[in-house]
Amino acid sequence: MNKILIIEDEAPIREMLAFVLEQNGYEAIEAKSFDEAQSLLLEPYPVLILLDWMLPGASGIQIAKQLKQNDLTKNIPIIMLTARGEEEDKIKGLEVGADDYMTKPFSPKELMARIKAVLRRVAPTAIEEPVEANGLVLDPVSHRVTVHNEKIDLGPTEFKLLHFFMTHPDRVYSREQLLDHVWGTNVYVEDRTVDVQIRRLRKAMGDVNNMIQTVRGSGYRFSKAV
Amino acid sequence: MNKILIIEDEAPIREMLAFVLEQNGYEAIEAKSFDEAQSLLLEPYPVLILLDWMLPGASGIQIAKQLKQNDLTKNIPIIMLTARGEEEDKIKGLEVGADDYMTKPFSPKELMARIKAVLRRVAPTAIEEPVEANGLVLDPVSHRVTVHNEKIDLGPTEFKLLHFFMTHPDRVYSREQLLDHVWGTNVYVEDRTVDVQIRRLRKAMGDVNNMIQTVRGSGYRFSKAV
């Protein structure tokens, strides 16, 4: 189980954070101060650090700076927590190496979404690999899509939709599942919007659009097999 | 029909919520207070609770805490309703286990979207394994059916019917039982409709349709043995 280190002096907030993290399958390590955090920073290292900007003693910015200077911890992403009205500090925070920041208060959903986003951004997994199927090639790095070496144009949503499909083939997804995975969990659009994007994507795909298949009553599926 | 419990003291808001829920196919149970809610909390349990944060008597947070401590209700997801400006309470609410928050006012669309999102998150999608019998393969994940590796086309009902049969082999089911299991309870469909779907399924299955067997006077059975 992945560890996440919380550095926060206010007990209620710290415990709330720990609760949410544990609810979502992480192991939460709690520290009230930087000194305490130091003693907890050992193997296995946390995959992420939640760092309050306003701490007694050293400020969050100073802590972030130290963490980023240490070879052992420099690659651990940091999310800074700031109170409302401290937003101007986000710039400073990002300058010294924080990977994201959140303004208190925030919802659990937002917290988890940002954590996942940061981890996704930091972990250069195979997600960046080009994908291919029946002459259809999608390259996430260059953000290009070709059909039989012919370039085709896609809007951002169409691109994400196709990328999701190509990395999750031979599986039916309902419209709601597609909204969750492609549009994101915090967006509220109509189910039928999926149909429209499917149609736009099919139109752009030309003669390989039969890989996007309608499963009546269930949703859509991407598959090489017709 | 799934029940959703509303705990909200202000009548206009409560009725609006109930209206929207019923428009969307849920049964709305209304309670003005926690005490009233308690008396309504019996089988069948609601699938979700909409809980106003600001209630006379016990606060929504206290209620949520109680609900989460009771084994019978701890698994029912809770969406807290807060007024604008109460956002700092998000953290406290989450601490006791609310699953999402909505800030009033909100649109019916947002309401339904969040409800669906929460229910989707809570409901663990059963891991469905492919099933096989005498060269007939049904894969729930890709929603595909093949006979000797040849793809066959089925309508949604035929697919569900076959899936049910293959996961419950060697057992006779009456038409009523099949209607309950495949069509779902509370359906107003003639018994003989089953015959028609059986016929369509047999037709689509080709040379392995002898696995669907008629048991005269009783119903139908799926079995590898002829």
Next chain:
DNA sequence: TTTTTTTGTTTCAGGGATGAAACAACGCAG
């Protein structure tokens, strides 16, 4: 055998689900 019951098959109408297109809203670049 004849009659009755049960099941198989076909046909048809209605409705739901999807495709297609037009429209509106929105952000963004110039």
Next chain:
DNA sequence: CTGCGTTGTTTCATCCCTGAAACAAAAAAA
């Protein structure tokens, strides 16, 4: 501010699925 591109919503058309009825066939009963 304006124009353009992208996205979301709505509307309309179409197709397919479904359920019921009617008739045929088969099995069981008399």
